[in-house]
Amino acid sequence: MKSETPLYSLHERVWHWLQALAMILLILTGLAIHYPDRFGILGSLANAIRFHAWLGGALILNAFLGAFYHLTAEKYHHFLPRMDDFTGAAVRQARFYLYGIFRGEKHPLDLDPKRKLNPLQKITYLVLLNLLLPFQIVTGVLMWGADRWPDLFDRVGGLWLLGPAHTLGAYLFLAFLIGHIYLATTGPTPLALFREMTTGEGVE
Amino acid sequence: MSVPFPHFPVRAGARYALIALAAALACGSALAGDAPPPGARLPHPALVLKDDAGHNVLQSGRPISTRQTCGGDCHDYDFIANSFHFQQGKTEMDRSLLSSHGIAAFNSSPGMFGKFSIIPNRQLTHAGIASPDDADMSQPEWLTKCGGCHTGGGISEFDLRGHRFGSPDAKPSGPLDPSYTIRDREKGTVIPWDWEKSGIAEADCFLCHVPKASRAERKKETAAGNFRWANNATLSDTGIVTAGVNGVFTYNRAAFRPDGTVKPELLDLTDPTLENCAQCHGFTARNTTSIQPIQHADIMRGTEKAGWVFNGAKIRDTESPKIVGKDHMNYPWDVHAAKGMLCIDCHFSPNNPGRMIQEDPKKNLRYKPGTLDPAIYLKRPDHNFARGNIPPETVNVTRHNTMRSCGECHEAEKLHAFLPYKERHFQALACQTCHTPAVHFWAYRSDDWGFLMDTGTSRVTFRGIEGSIVDPESDVTGYKPAYIPTPDKSGHMKIRPTNLITGVYWFDKTKGRPVFTWQVQQAFFESLPEGGEWKYRPEIVKAFGDQDGIVDIPQAVFDTPQKIELVKGLLQKYGGVPDPELRIEVVPWAMSHNNVGKGQAVKECTACHARNSMLNRPLDLNTFLPRNVPVIYGGKRASVINYQGKQPSFDNRTLLGPFYIIGNSRSTFVEWLGWLAVAGSLLFSLVHGGIRAWKGRS
Numbered sequence: 076m077k078s079e080t081p082l083y084s085l086h087e088r089v090w091h092w093l094q095a096l097a098m099i100l101l102i103l104t105g106l107a108i109h110y111p112d113r114f115g116i117l118g119s120l121a122n123a124i125r126f127h128a129w130l131g132g133a134l135i136l137n138a139f140l141g142a143f144y145h146l147t148a149e150k151y152h153h154f155l156p157r158m159d160d161f162t163g164a165a166v167r168q169a170r171f172y173l174y175g176i177f178r179g180e181k182h183p184l185d186l187d188p189k190r191k192l193n194p195l196q197k198i199t200y201l202v203l204l205n206l207l208l209p210f211q212i213v214t215g216v217l218m219w220g221a222d223r224w225p226d227l228f229d230r231v232g233g234l235w236l237l238g239p240a241h242t243l244g245a246y247l248f249l250a251f252l253i254g255h256i257y258l259a260t261t262g263p264t265p266l267a268l269f270r271e272m273t274t275g276e277g278v279e
Numbered sequence: 280m281s282v283p284f285p286h287f288p289v290r291a292g293a294r295y296a297l298i299a300l301a302a303a304l305a306c307g308s309a310l311a312g313d314a315p316p317p318g319a320r321l322p323h324p325a326l327v328l329k330d331d332a333g334h335n336v337l338q339s340g341r342p343i344s345t346r347q348t349c350g351g352d353c354h355d356y357d358f359i360a361n362s363f364h365f366q367q368g369k370t371e372m373d374r375s376l377l378s379s380h381g382i383a384a385f386n387s388s389p390g391m392f393g394k395f396s397i398i399p400n401r402q403l404t405h406a407g408i409a410s411p412d413d414a415d416m417s418q419p420e421w422l423t424k425c426g427g428c429h430t431g432g433g434i435s436e437f438d439l440r441g442h443r444f445g446s447p448d449a450k451p452s453g454p455l456d457p458s459y460t461i462r463d464r465e466k467g468t469v470i471p472w473d474w475e476k477s478g479i480a481e482a483d484c485f486l487c488h489v490p491k492a493s494r495a496e497r498k499k500e501t502a503a504g505n506f507r508w509a510n511n512a513t514l515s516d517t518g519i520v521t522a523g524v525n526g527v528f529t530y531n532r533a534a535f536r537p538d539g540t541v542k543p544e545l546l547d548l549t550d551p552t553l554e555n556c557a558q559c560h561g562f563t564a565r566n567t568t569s570i571q572p573i574q575h576a577d578i579m580r581g582t583e584k585a586g587w588v589f590n591g592a593k594i595r596d597t598e599s600p601k602i603v604g605k606d607h608m609n610y611p612w613d614v615h616a617a618k619g620m621l622c623i624d625c626h627f628s629p630n631n632p633g634r635m636i637q638e639d640p641k642k643n644l645r646y647k648p649g650t651l652d653p654a655i656y657l658k659r660p661d662h663n664f665a666r667g668n669i670p671p672e673t674v675n676v677t678r679h680n681t682m683r684s685c686g687e688c689h690e691a692e693k694l695h696a697f698l699p700y701k702e703r704h705f706q707a708l709a710c711q712t713c714h715t716p717a718v719h720f721w722a723y724r725s726d727d728w729g730f731l732m733d734t735g736t737s738r739v740t741f742r743g744i745e746g747s748i749v750d751p752e753s754d755v756t757g758y759k760p761a762y763i764p765t766p767d768k769s770g771h772m773k774i775r776p777t778n779l780i781t782g783v784y785w786f787d788k789t790k791g792r793p794v795f796t797w798q799v800q801q802a803f804f805e806s807l808p809e810g811g812e813w814k815y816r817p818e819i820v821k822a823f824g825d826q827d828g829i830v831d832i833p834q835a836v837f838d839t840p841q842k843i844e845l846v847k848g849l850l851q852k853y854g855g856v857p858d859p860e861l862r863i864e865v866v867p868w869a870m871s872h873n874n875v876g877k878g879q880a881v882k883e884c885t886a887c888h889a890r891n892s893m894l895n896r897p898l899d900l901n902t903f904l905p906r907n908v909p910v911i912y913g914g915k916r917a918s919v920i921n922y923q924g925k926q927p928s929f930d931n932r933t934l935l936g937p938f939y940i941i942g943n944s945r946s947t948f949v950e951w952l953g954w955l956a957v958a959g960s961l962l963f964s965l966v967h968g969g970i971r972a973w974k975g976r977s
Contacts, residue, residue, distance in 0.1 A: 108941060108942065109941075109942065110890075110942065111884060111885045111888050111889055111941075111942040112885050112889035112890055112891065112942070113890075115885070119883075119884055120884035120885060120888050120941075120942065121697065121698070121699050121884055124699050124700075125699065172967075176971065177970055177971065177974045178974075179974075221700055221702075221703050222700050222701065222702040222703055225702060225703075225706075233939070234939035234941070234944075235937075235939045238939050238941065238944065238946075239946035239948075239949040240949075242946070242949050242950075242953065243949045243952060243953050245953070246949070246952070246953025246954065246956055246957055247953070247956055249953075249956075249957050249960075250956035250957045250959065250960040251960070253957065253960040253961050253964055254960045254963065254964060256964075257960075257963075257964035257967070257968060260968070261971075
C-alpha cells in the first residue's frame with residue numbers, strides 16, 4: 076500500500092542517484108586506472124584518469140550539497156544512530172536479515188519520513204560518510220594534486236602510500252555497493268525499494 | 280658554468296694573435312657583409328709542424344711534436360693534456376673519491392687508469408705492486424693495447440710520479456714499477472720497457488681535430504710499440520706523411536707551402552667532427568646508409584656496448600648491415616643526428632664561450648653574462664668535456680652532469696600536452712625511456728671469463744644479431760632495452776633504458792680483486808701456445824669434455840658445483856690464487872643516444888602502466904650463467920637475476936621497488952583485503968538471495 080508522504084524527498088532522491096552514478100562511474104574508471112590493460116575503457120589510461128578526476132570532483136560537489144541540504148533542512152538526524160541502534164535494535168535488524176526474512180517475518184522497523192534508516196544502515200552510513208568517503212576524497216585529491224602540490228604529495232607518502240590506500244577504499248566502496256544493491260531487493264518486491272528511491276512513493 | 284682563469288702566462292704577442300683570431304672568427308663574415316650560414320667556420324691559421332726541439336720537421340725529418348707544434352705560443356699543451364681524455368683518472372687517484380662514487384676498492388682511480396675492466400678482464404697499471412703476481416697491464420702495455428684510441432699525452436707521457444719519460448728524473452722506482460715495465464705473458468715475468476726505443480706518445484691533437492685522422496694507422500704504430508711516430512701515423516690519410524721503413528715516417532714536400540707551413544687545406548684543423556669522435560666512441564655519422572662499426576676490428580665503445588648509432592640517415596635506407604624490419608622504420612637512427620647535431624654540441628668544452636653553460640643555479644640566474652675572453656678559451660680550451668652521468672659511469676666522476684640536460688634545450692612541458700601528470704613523469708623517467716624505445720642494432724650481451732675458450736680468451740655473446748657481428752649478411756634484429764633507476768643531475772632517481780652486459784669472472788678474495796687473465800689461463804691450460812693451439816689441462820677435459828676429449832661450447836659451462844670446485848682447485852694449484860670465487864657481474868650500459876622523435880616515441884600509457892609493463896621487461900643475460908654464485912650489480916651484491924624461464928634474465932623488481940607505477944604496482948595486502956571484501960559482499964548477496972528464492976520470500 077502506498078504511503079501518503081514520500082519517504083524520500085525529491086532532493087534526497089536526486090542526491091542519492093547522482094551519488095550512485097558518480098560512485099559507479101568512479102569505480103569503473105578506477106578499475107580502468109588500476110587495471111589499464113584489462114579494463115581498457117575510454118580509449119586510454121590518460122582519458123580514464125581525466126574522467127576519474129572529473130567524476131571525483133562531481134562526487135565531492137554532490138557530497139557537499141547533500142551535506143548542506145541535510146544540515147539546513149535538519150534531516151541529518153536520520154543518519155545519527157541512537158545508543159539503542161548499536162545494541163538491541165541492531166541485533167534485531169541483523170536477526171531479521173539472517174533469519175526472519177527467510178521465515179516471512181515482518182520487518183522489525185516501520186520506516187516513515189521521520190525514520191528512514193534502520194540501525195544497520197545508520198551504522199554503515201556513519202562509517203561510510205564520515206570515514207570512508209572523506210578518506211577517499213583526501214587520498215584522491217592528494218593524488219590528483221600530485222603535480223600541483225608535489226611537496227605535500229611526497230610528504231604524505233607519495234604514491235606508495237596514497238595509491239594502495241585509495242585502492243583499498245575503492246574496494247570497500249565496491250563491496251558496499253554490491254551489498255547495498257542486493258539489500259535494496261529485500262523490499263516487498265525485488266524492485267520495490269528501487270522504485271521508492273526513484274519515485275518517492277513509499278511501500279509497506 | 281664558467282671556469283675561472285685568473286692567472287696564466289700568455290706572451291703578449293701570442294695574446295694579441297689569439298685575440299685577433301677570435302675577432303676574425305666573430306667578425307669575419309660580418310666584414311663580408313652577410314651573416315654566416317650555420318656551421319660556417321674560418322680555417323685554422325697555417326702552422327709549422329715542429330719536432331721536439333722546436334724545429335720544422337720538414338728540415339729535421341723527426342717525429343711531429345704536438346707539444347711544440349700545437350703548444351708553444353698558441354695553445355697551453357699541459358693545461359689541455361691535464362684532462363680526462365689524456366689522464367684517464369691518474370690525477371684523481373683519491374680513495375675517498377672512489378668510495379664516494381661506489382667504485383670498488385680494487386680500482387686505483389675513477390678512470391681507466393687503475394681500473395679493472397670486465398671486458399678485457401685486465402687491470403691497467405696500479406700502484407703498490409709488491410710481487411710479479413700483482414702486475415697485470417703496465418703503462419707501456421696499455422699504450423700498445425689501447426693507445427690507438429687513447430689520445431697520448433698524460434699517462435702516455437708521464438710516469439706514475441709525474442716525471443716525463445725520457446727526462447733526467449724519469450727513473451723506475453723498482454723492478455716492478457708499472458710505468459717502466461711490461462709483463463712477459465709467456466714467461467710470467469716482469470721485464471723493463473725501453474722508453475728510449477719506443478719514444479713518448481705525446482697528445483695526439485690530430486686524432487680529434489683532423490677530419491682525415493687515421494686511428495687505424497695510429498693503432499698499428501702504438502701496437503708495435505712505436506709511440507714516437509704514432510701522431511705522424513694519424514696523419515697517414517692526409518697526404519702530409521708517408522710510412523717508411525722501420526716505423527719511420529717521411530714528409531711529403533708537396534704538402535707544405537714555401538714558407539715551411541703545412542698546407543691548411545690538407546691538415547684541415549677543425550672542431551672534432553662526428554667521424555673523429557666515432558673512431559673511438561662508437562658509430563656516428565651525419566648521414567650514411569652503410570654502418571660498419573667494426574671498421575678496426577676492436578672495441579667501439581658506444582656501439583658495441585649499447586648499440587648506439589648516432590646517424591642522421593633513415594633506418595629504412597640502411598644498405599649494410601641487414602636490419603630486420605627496416606621497411607617499417609622510416610625515421611632516422613638518431614633524431615639529433617638527423618638535425619645535424621655534432622657530438623660537441625652536447626659534449627662541449629665547458630669554457631667555450633659559444634657553448635658554455637652560463638647559468639648559476641645557486642644564485643637563481645638562468646643567464647650569467649660570460650666574462651671569459653675568447654682568447655683565453657683559445658689558449659686554454661678545457662678538454663674535460665661536458666658530459667652526463669649514465670651507468671656504468673665509474674669514470675670521470677668529477678665531471679658528471681656538466682652538460683645540458685634535455686630539458687635545457689627542449690620545452691618539455693609544451694611538447695607533452697597529451698601527457699597527464701607531466702612533472703611526475705619527468706621526475707620519474709629519463710627522456711630516453713620513451714624516446715629510445717628500442718635499439719635497432721646489436722650490442723654486447725655477455726663476456727664470460729669464468730670458463731676460457733680454447734682460444735685462451737673469454738666467451739663473448741651479442742644481442743640483437745643472428746650471426747657474426749663482422750658478417751654483413753647477419754640479420755640485425757636489434758633488441759628492446761631493460762630499465763634501471765639512475766640518478767639525474769639533481770640526484771632524483773629516474774628510470775632509464777639500458778643494455779646489460781653480464782660478466783662472469785674469478786675473484787681473488789685474498790687480494791680483494793678479480794683474478795688476472797694470465798692466472799686463469801694458467802689454471803685452464805697446460806701451456807701457453809707458441810704458435811699453436813691452447814691445450815686444456817686433462818682435469819678440464821675430463822670434467823667438461825665429451826668422449827672424444829673435446830670441450831664443445833655447450834659443455835663449457837659451470838652446471839654443477841663440482842665443476843666450479845674443480846676450477847677453483849686449479850686456480851689454487853696453478854694460478855697462485857689461494858681463495859678464488861666465481862662471480863657474476865651485471866653491468867648496465869644505459870641509453871643516451873638512438874633517440875627517436877615524437878612519431879616513434881612511446882606514447883601508449885599501457886606500455887608502462889600495465890601488468891606486463893615494458894619497465895619489467897626481462898632482458899636475457901647469458902645462457903651459460905652459473906647458479907648459486909655471488910651476483911654483483913652496481914658494485915654491490917644484488918638479486919637481479921631471474922633463473923626461471925628458458926634462460927637467465929634480468930630481474931629489476933627490487934631496483935624499481937621505490938617507483939609506484941599505477942596499473943603495474945600492486946600492494947599484495949591491499950589486493951587480498953580488497954578483493955576479499957568484494958568477494959565476501961558478493962558471496963553474502965548470492966547465498967542470501969539464493970535462500971530467499973528457495974524459501975519463496977521476496
